[in-house]
Amino acid sequence: MGREDAVVKQVVAKYNNDKTRLMDIITDVQHELGCISDDTIRCIASQLQISSVDVEGVVTFYHFFTKTPRGRYTVYLNNSAVALMKGRTAIAKAFEEAAGCRFGSITSDGTIGLYDTSCIGMNDQEPAAIINGVVFTNLTTQKVKDMVAGMKAGKNVQDMVTEFGDGANQSEFIRSMVKNNIMRKGPVLFAPYEMGSSLKAALSKKPEDVIDEIKLGNLRGRGGAGFPTGMKWDFCRKSEGAKKFVVCNADEGEPGTFKDRVILTEIPHMLFEGMAIAGYAVGASEGILYLRAEYQYMKKYLEKILGDMREKNLLGKNILGKGFDFDIRIQMGAGAYVCGEESALIESAEGRRGEPRNRPPFPVQKGYLGYPTTVNNVETFCCVVRIMLEGGEWFKKMGTAQSAGTKLLSVSGDCSNPGIYEVEFGTTVQTLLEMVGGRTAKAVQIGGPSGTCIGKKDFGRRICYDDLATGGSIIIIGPDRDLFEIVHNFMDFFVEESCGWCVPCRAGNVILKERLEKIMSGKASMKDMEELESWCKIIKSMSRCGLGQTSPNPIYTTIQNFRDLYEAKVRKDVDYVTTFDLMAAVQESCKAAGRIPKVEEH
Amino acid sequence: MSTIQFTIDGKQCTAKPGQTIVEAAKQNGVYIPTLCHFEGLKPAGVCRICTVKVGGRNMAACTTPVADGMVVENKTAELEDYRKAIVEMLFVEGNHMCPTCEKSGNCELQALAYRYMMMVPRFPFLFPKRELDASLPKIVIERNRCVQCLRCVRAITAPDGKRIFGIVKRGGHAKINVDRELAQSMSDELAQKAMDLCPVGSILKKEVGFAVPIGKRKFDTKPIGSDIERA
Structure with a gap:
């Protein structure tokens, strides 16, 4: 226990015995000891004066925490x-x-x-x-x-x-081989802008006027759900609280999205400036960037940018001499897709299992540490910066009536130019496919696994909140791909990432995956497929949070849009096929008895 | 406002501000089936069996506060079918052998299955391998039957307020575990309380079994919900 004890004591002291910093405590201790054993769990629990099962619950919730060594x-x-x-x-x-x-x-x-x-x-x-x-x-x-x-x-x-990637990936604070692949720059995110100019413009207005300008621009959340940002800020501003928080959701976990990674690499100052503007608008002086563990390699660089901004008095005390205080800290995640859900993210930032909260209360009423909190997406904060400079009217001219502005898309899969594209909302899938060199696509997954899988007949549909909504993930599926393998991969993902809190998501996704496998094995009947479709509806309507409400989508939307593929897989001559494999079941006893089962008799 | 007016399936109801839909319904003689809910504990919204429709949206009645003018749909054919589906999911997700279970007749999951006239679950059995923990002095934790309602997690604490039960891992691997040190020192009373809280036969007090014979148990003569339902 010697070294373990010492390490735990030191780390816990570094975080002032604060149990809400359990994520950081576990991260640091694991960094020193390689894993968090049962003994270490007990050490941490006793130092923090909490139950060891609470610590174990957090350690075992996140993919990158481990109880056993995972190698040097x-x-x-x-x-x-x-x-x-x-x-x-x-x-x-x-x-x-x-x-x-x-x-x-x-x-x-x-x-x-x-x-x-x-x-x-x-x-x-x-x-x-x-x-x-x-x-x-x-x-x-x-x-x-x-x-x-x-x-x-x-x-x-x-x-x-x-070898190093382009742009800031080469910075001495990153030095990564990651490439940005910025394929299309648009007027909102990747147009030139001068650091600090937007914050200056915002601070010359009243906070209420800042919110009104965002409302005028009809800015909606870029994470995919599309909640009006101005309205969220307004709720947060009007909520009573001794203090308030601004949280940036940089837990970009939807498979296929990577646009926030590029924003964080190339325009992090724009993002931080947007957070400061949000702080000013809602009346918060503290901000948190919740950064997914996968982007740990950028942390030092982001800290450096924050330092630069403090030096320029764009963060810190009395910002730009206007009497407004605001600063930002980075909270690392540890590998959990569900933490992209805003209340799960807050739970995680408070040092707990990333399980979504029951609502009401909403985060704007009771969020981080119980204080009113606005949680917004990385891209949303950047849009705010541009709106402050160009005005809501200008912003609204782009896109569609319900979906103003541009959207940053992460395009990958079977196309010649994968990367990120800033396009106006309302762009059709066909136009996008031509832009990215993906004309041959037989299917496109819009919005990642939780979104919609569409076929050719729908390529004329538009990318926007009122048609095909997306947080940014666009996966192009070429003519030779087996769609079932992709759907199966997505279901694996949801089974792995379900938090397990509510029954429909915890048990339901496992059940859906099993039935999908039955269909894939060619041992299913038409009835199996019809049941599968109806079970998707049950899980979508009974689950507690967005994860379970969308996790059946890979199956559900492919049954709807590629029904012929399913029908080709199932047997139409029978209504019931058993999954019980008699040969496999008796294999062991046959071996023990030295018999060879007569397959043809069954 | 001192009283709230709302309707459940068209029936006029009244409630006090701050009450949840489940509580308010009960007071008005309407049974909304629940499993993870337990009076006096902070609602968790785990099982989703109490899902009702309000303004076209599904929500858990145990966590949603009732509001004036609210129109709640409770006993629609679709909701009842989906609730039954959840009961069935719980049966296939664990390993439930009612005839040999100490809790048979006192089990809320079993009682709900009877209420929904479940013959055989529509879903295939998953037959998971679950660990049984009989190493603690006062209780047995039989995870085969656990529905992860989190009642024990929410209610059973050591004298200093620390939680004895907690949930570990995630998704389908999630399971109830204990702080071993705290669990070692559980009193008989606390062990009994944990067993009584558990809606199924997952937490059992040691050294006593079948104290109340089959046939004289809670749901043997009164189906679940019958104490609440008024015509």
Whole structure:
């Protein structure tokens, strides 16, 4: 217990014995000790004066926390559908052969651990992996062999990065091989702008007028749900609270989206400025950037930008001499898709399991630490900055009546130019496909797994809140792909990422996946398919949060839009096919008895 | 405003401000089926069996406060079917063997299955492997039967306020666990309280069994909800 005790004491003291900082405490302790064993859990619990099962609950909730060692080099290989399209299977095999252990385990000497992980936000440069926090993209089997040899030789992970991406990826504070792939710049996000100019404009107005300008621009949340930003801020401003918080949701976890990663890399000052404007508008002096663990590699750089902005008096006390105080801290996540849900994100930022809260109260009433809190998406804050400069009227001229402005799309899959595209709302899928070199697509997944899978007949539909809503993920599925494999990958994802709080999502997604597998195996009847469709409806309507309300969508929308594919898989000659495999069930006893079962008799 | 007026399936009801739909319904003689809900505990909204329709949207009646003029749909054919589906999901998600269970007749899950006249679940059984923990001095935790209602998590605390039960892992792997040290020192009274709170046979007090014989148990003669429902 000696070293463990000392490490825990030191870390807990660093966070002032504050149990709401449990995420940071576990992260730091794991960094020192390699894992959080039962003994370590007890140490942390006793230092914080909380129950050990509360600590264990948090440790076991997040993908990147672990109770057992995961190797001195921990490889997290992305297993998103697009990674599979881009050759992930061969890469995984190369890792296993070179390292000498299977995925989900570590080598016998404890050097290397291989693990799957949900989409890491690199869909435009797959296959990709995170090793000890460092991102490796466009992996090839040769690169894998070289990297594993380096690990076995004890090489520093950062030193294995030999070429760097473009823009700020080359910054001495990032030094990453990640590429931005900015394919289309639009007038809102990637037009020129001078740091501080927007905040200056905002501070010359009354907070209420700032909110009115956002309302005039009809800005809606860019995370995908599309709640009007001005209205959210207004609620937060009018809520009573000794203090208030502004939280930026940078937990970009929807498979296929990576646009926030590019914003955070290239225009983080714009984002932070937007957060300060939000603080001014709602009456908050503290901001939190909740950053997904996968983007840990940018943390030092973002801290540096925050430092620069403090130096320029764009953050801190008495900002620009206007008597307004506002500062931002970064809260790291630890691997949980559900934390993209705003109340789950707040729970997580408070050091708990990322389980969504029951509403009411809403975060704008009782959010972070019980104070009124506005949670907005990375891109939303950047839109705010532009609206302050150009005005709501200007913003509203772009897009459609219900969906003003532009949207940053993350495009990946079967197209010649994957990357990010800033397009006006209302752009049709067909126009987008031509823009990105994806004309041959047979299907497009709009809004990630939780969104909609459409076929050719719907390519004339428009990307906007009132038609095809998306937080930014666009996955293009080429003519030769097996749609079932993609749907299955998405269901795997939801089964893995369900928080488990409510019954329909926890049990329902497992049930849906099993039935999908029955259909894929060719052992299903028409009735099986009809049941599957009706079960999707049950889970969508009975689940507690957005995760369960949308998790059946991969199955549900493909049954609707690609019914012929399902019908081709199911047997029409029978209404019932058992999943019970008699041969498999008696295999062991036959072996023991030395008999060979007569298959033809059954 | 001292009284709230609202309707459930067209029936005029009254409530006090701050009451949840479940509480208000009960007071007006309307039964909305619940499982994770337990009077006196902070509502969790876990099981979703109490889902009702308000203004076209589904919401958990145990966590939603009633509002003046609210129009609540409760016993629609669709909602009743979906509630039954949740009961069925719970049966396939765990391993429930009623005939050998100490809680048979006192079990709320079993009682709901009878209420919904469940013959066999529409979903295939998942037959999960779940751990049984009989190592604690006062209680047995039989996870095969656990529905993760979080009643024990919410209600059972050590004298210093620390939680004895908690949930670990996530999704389909989520399970109830305990702070072993705190659980070791549970009193007989607390063990009994935990068992009584548990809607199913997942938390059992040691050294006593079948104290009340089958046939004389809570739901043996009075179906669940019958104490609330008025015509």
